Amino acid sequence: MSDLTLETVSEIPALRERVKSRRQQGATIGFVPTMGALHAGHTSLIEAAGADCDFVVVSIFVNPTQFGPDEDFEKYPRVLEQDLAKCAAAGADLVWTPDTSSMYPDGFSTHVTVKALSRILEGATRTNHFQGVTTVVTKLLLSCLPDIAYFGAKDFQQQAIIRRMCLDLNIPVEIKTCPIIRDTDGLALSSRNAYLSAAEREAGLSLSRALRLAEEKIAAGETDLEQIKTAMHELLQATPLLKLDYATIVDPMTLEDITTIQPAMVALIAAWVGATRLIDNCQINPASPG
Amino acid sequence: MSDLTLETVSEIPALRERVKSRRQQGATIGFVPTMGALHAGHTSLIEAAGADCDFVVVSIFVNPTQFGPDEDFEKYPRVLEQDLAKCAAAGADLVWTPDTSSMYPDGFSTHVTVKALSRILEGATRTNHFQGVTTVVTKLLLSCLPDIAYFGAKDFQQQAIIRRMCLDLNIPVEIKTCPIIRDTDGLALSSRNAYLSAAEREAGLSLSRALRLAEEKIAAGETDLEQIKTAMHELLQATPLLKLDYATIVDPMTLEDITTIQPAMVALIAAWVGATRLIDNCQINPASPG
Structure with a gap:
């Protein structure tokens, strides 16, 4: 065969x-x-x-x-x-x-x-x-x-x-x-993306933008994780059509919220865009920011 | 080796x-x-x-x-x-x-x-x-x-x-x-039998006796399972030192109580003798009682 x-x-x-x-x-x-x-x-x-x-x-x-x-x-x-x-x-x-x-x-x-x-x-x-x-x-x-x-x-x-x-x-x-595979506009691929209208898809881009923001801030030396979480929240909550569930930074093993920089971290976001629930995340290593 | x-x-x-x-x-x-x-x-x-x-x-x-x-x-x-x-x-x-x-x-x-x-x-x-x-x-x-x-x-x-x-x-x-392995007196072997005093061990024999009673009644043609369960209860409850938890007849797969004879059945008993919990059971096939 x-x-x-x-x-x-x-x-x-x-x-x-x-x-x-x-x-x-x-x-x-x-x-x-x-x-x-x-x-x-x-x-x-x-x-x-x-x-x-x-x-x-x-x-x-x-x-x-x-x-x-x-x-x-x-x-x-x-x-x-x-x-x-x-x-x-x-x-x-x-x-x-x-x-x-x-x-x-x-x-x-x-x-x-x-x-x-x-x-x-x-x-x-x-x-x-x-x-x-x-x-x-x-x-x-x-x-x-x-x-x-x-x-x-x-x-x-x-x-x-x-x-x-x-x-x-x-x-x-x-x-x-x-690793996550993304469309060229940054949206993480998901079978559920098929449910999104053009306007909803545009709103959905805020998830990857908020993750990039967190990554950039940590790469730039920001160590106040609460400040970073607040910035992610602000970006997401300012997005039309989007209803935020959570945007946080956690330990990759325990998934518990962390408040200070540690060697391995993951930023996690979940939000509804219209009737569709989207999730996205990004692993952050402050020693070698990506 | x-x-x-x-x-x-x-x-x-x-x-x-x-x-x-x-x-x-x-x-x-x-x-x-x-x-x-x-x-x-x-x-x-x-x-x-x-x-x-x-x-x-x-x-x-x-x-x-x-x-x-x-x-x-x-x-x-x-x-x-x-x-x-x-x-x-x-x-x-x-x-x-x-x-x-x-x-x-x-x-x-x-x-x-x-x-x-x-x-x-x-x-x-x-x-x-x-x-x-x-x-x-x-x-x-x-x-x-x-x-x-x-x-x-x-x-x-x-x-x-x-x-x-x-x-x-x-x-x-x-x-x-x-299959269950029993001592010559009928007590089902259990690591917990080591806890029993001589008097408690004598009381524990009521479990296998009650099972034998159920088996014999079914072999003799008794079809009223409620009557059989009552007889098991009476034998166990008349035993000094023994506190009955349950004595019943169930379906071997679902373990649900049954009230009428079926091809495969199992009689189950649990009781405390002093501080020791004992269990015993016997599978009953009315076509070939054993």
């Missing part, structure tokens, strides 16, 4: 059979879990997996349990044919498309929760979101059992929670977090 | 290295998680693992998170030297003795919960017990990644919860449940 042929499977036993067979041939396995509606952020993960690993599995599953009752599960974009073409072009070897009834069979009643990290920031407004994420990611990782799994830095809190979960539960998979 | 030499490891990387090396040689891996204080119930699990698998790992870890604040974590028997001798005699190849700080490192905050099944029966009085069990069993299974893991039928609810958890989270391990 040619390396250029993209295989697809839906059932877990078929997935495991393919992974086992490739592993027995000595291949290392990379895994990119997605909800489909793939953009260049996702394909950068697939490419990173291809650079590290011999066999790259992509899952496409719009997981119902991580959407709140008032969220966009129903309207979340589903474009499987386009996604498969993008997977093939990015170098994926196998696409796994589980169906909901096999992921959540009758009587399903198990949940994985990362307590402290799941209640703050995104978790403060999206009550059961991270429990849905950690449960499905556990299932996806244990079904595929890759050597390395790839997540995007845009969902910074998500990757921090997943790292904590894998450490705490001894899930035998290495987690790699890949 | 001779098959009769028992190896021990404490760190997870060392455990994984040994398991990986044996698996690469084609060995199948059996795993028996225990809290030590081994008795013939445990050694029957080790022997069952040895009959099925090429390499048998036993873990010994008194898991603090499954004990309630008023329970017996501190006084739980710890007899490592004797346990190692019993493991060797029963045919174990490797004993893994993780320490608490490596199982629950700083910042640990992840929990696995099987909701419905964990709140009833044992879970009704032991509030966080099963969350402690499911979290540590996930960690143990994912650290060792055996082909098959062995649990005793005495903790019937525990094995039902672990089966549900493995199914729900796609933990790639087969679960086998092995």
